[in-house]
Amino acid sequence: METENLTLFLGWASIINILILLVSTIGLVCLRKSITRIHARIFELNEQDLGRAYFQYLAQYKIAIIVFNITPYFALKIIS
Numbered sequence: 001m002e003t004e005n006l007t008l009f010l011g012w013a014s015i016i017n018i019l020i021l022l023v024s025t026i027g028l029v030c031l032r033k034s035i036t037r038i039h040a041r042i043f044e045l046n047e048q049d050l051g052r053a054y055f056q057y058l059a060q061y062k063i064a065i066i067v068f069n070i071t072p073y074f075a076l077k078i079i080s
Helices: 003-030 032-043 047-079
Strands: none
Touching: 003 032, 003 047, 032 047
């Protein structure tokens, strides 16, 4: 695969993943009560544990986007 194609792929992957992260964050902020109730019933957890789990999910997803998409994208942009 050529460097240009890989750079293009990583750019679009970054955009898509950032949009998914934004939608997830907005969804969790706006619909937190109903989502928490549903997940509490399904997984038999209390609501405080779910709040931590949601925060951890968003943080880990953000780190994964930075490590696997954005950093290689900028590295390839600097090289080319």
